Amino acid sequence: AQSVTQLDSHVSVSEGTPVLLRCNYSSSYSPSLFWYVQHPNKGLQLLLKYTSAATLVKGINGFEAEFKKSETSFHLTKPSAHMSDAAEYFCVVSDWELTFGTGTRLTIIP
Amino acid sequence: EPEVTQTPSHQVTQMGQEVILRCVPISNHLYFYWYRQILGQKVEFLVSFYNNEISEKSEIFDDQFSVERPDGSNFTLKIRSTKLEDSAMYFCASSTKGPRDEQFFGPGTRLTVL
Incomplete structure (x- = not known):
């Protein structure tokens, strides 16, 4: 069975400072991993995906994530936060169906 | 850019x-x-659908739920007898290569059961 744990339910950072959203996963197979973002009253948008190619994955809007098999982690980072990054972020693992984490709400402090 | 739509x-x-x-x-x-x-x-x-049939479903997807692709473009979710606990945001998604590929999500339908 697969599962995903987002270690922080809420993260607050100041504008212009780095962002780190943590995710650990559990999977029986070699999984596909995704980060999705959900802005208020909007649908889910894919930020980036890992599908067993390069372990460092670059996504949209300056986000990237590193797949670390030894740590079963797939943390999301961004060097410099922008006000528009404020949203809910979901780490997702897929063996067959998508399994979502509980989400991390990112707040940007002006 | 193509997108998934929901109504x-x-x-x-x-x-x-x-x-x-x-x-x-x-x-x-x-x-x-x-x-x-x-x-x-x-x-x-809840459920995945391929080649006009359900390929996977979760425990949530019980007999009150059904899905259908009635024509070449629409994909529907029917809830036969709604319960209060069915109140939720329902998202539709689609992909080209299967569940391990990127899924594109619609904006969602907010269902409120009174």
């Missing part, structure tokens, strides 16, 4: 009534999905 954006219904939630997936996609998100909870997988 209605908000549906209010009385307990025990039937509702149909509609989705138009991206036109060249072959795999279709429904998810739900109860307020304050995480997004949960």
Whole structure:
């Protein structure tokens, strides 16, 4: 069975400072991993995906994530936060169906 | 850019009534999905659909739920006899290569059961 744990339910950072959203996963197979973002009253948008190619994955809007098999982690980072990054972020693992984490709400402090 | 669309954006219904939630997936996609998100909870997988049949379903997807692709463009989720606990945001998604590939999500339908 697969599962995903987002270690922080809420993260607050100041504008212009780095962002780190943590995710650990559990999977029986070699999984596909995704980060999705959900802005208020909007649908889910894919930020980036890992599908067993390069372990460092670059996504949209300056986000990237590193797949670390030894740590079963797939943390999301961004060097410099922008006000528009404020949203809910979901780490997702897929063996067959998508399994979502509980989400991390990112707040940007002006 | 092609996108998944869903109608209605908000549906209010009385307990025990039937509702149909509609989705138009991206036109060249072959795999279709429904998810739900109860307020304050995480997004949960309901069902996947490929080649005109259900390929996977979760425990949530019981006999009150059904899916259909009635024509070449629409993908529907029917809830036969709604319960209060069915109140949630329902997301449709589609993909080209299957569940391990990127899924494109619609904006969701908020279902409120009174």
